[in-house]
Amino acid sequence: MDIGLPKRVIEIEPATLPVPEPAPILEPTVEPLPAEPEPAPVHAPEPEDAPTRETPA
């Protein structure tokens, strides 16, 4: 294609580039599983105090 002879040089620095934004990368959104409640701590039963035998005076 013939566009003829050159006439002038133009240096163009646009303030904003006339190019669309890159296409967004769509990632599948996965709902996080609800956190399971932590099991209540199991406390070992404290040993009952052994009955103390009263010593006769």
Added chain:
Amino acid sequence: MKTANSVAHALPVDLTVEPILAWRSWTLTGRRDGEGLLLRPVTAGSRAWRPREIAQATCRLAWSHEAPNLDCSCGLHATREIETLRRTRCPAVLGRVALWGRVIEHELGYRARFAYPQRLRLICQFCFWQGHAAASTPDVVAWYARDLLVPMCVRHLGVAEANGMKPRRVFPAALVDLRLRETYAVDTLVVPA
């Protein structure tokens, strides 16, 4: 041997911030399913214009200079008038492009360092060669070997098939036109009558 500077000094150099809008045509390729549309220069071997990416000129003839160079024919070409494009080979898409960076203005068009399409539309190249762009609306897009997509009106599809150019697949032109504009994120081109 002339250098870029020697010629550049003979031409006026203007500075501006507004991109130049000009006319351009491309060939079109796409996959068998009609996706993966890609604008390609009508000059064989040139790099495709990728969607949502700035097209940047490089010189295939000389790696020693940046494109466009005054003493070369390199650069991203566009024309001042739409009718000049009727001389191009196998145009499938017609559009308005924004040009910026170093732009060399010629008598009938431009050579630029950077460009991106602003408006696009498919055309029937056979109608375009014979008449005006506004009357070149295609009905279908024929898919040929090497993923070449050729928009055509029904009449010229018949002529192509009668001459042994039966396409492997045919898509509705409106569908491909919409996909093309979505792919490049541009508006439709309205050709003045």
